[in-house]
Amino acid sequence: MGFEIEVKIRPYNEKEVAQQKQKSEVSSEAVSKAGLEALMKKLGYSDMTREICEGGLGEDLNRVLTKSGKLYVDELMKWAHIERNGLQIINELERVFSEF
16 A cells, blocks of 8 residues: 655745845846856755756756856746755655655
């Protein structure tokens, strides 16, 4: 017998993105690979930077960054928000259900 759990994470809306950018004092619309680490740190997502690579959670973002040389900050923030919250939920579920 087993169970399946479906969890949905509400993405940032445009107003929330703008608020987070203002709070973090980020005004740029796009970021290059050279500025990615500094931007992620400024936004509070430095732990997610390592996932933007081939085989990582941000593989698609890495592909866009490699191809175009930039990522849009709004899309990067939305991705990081969803992925971080998803990882936190998975870790908590693993902790809670590890005894079973």
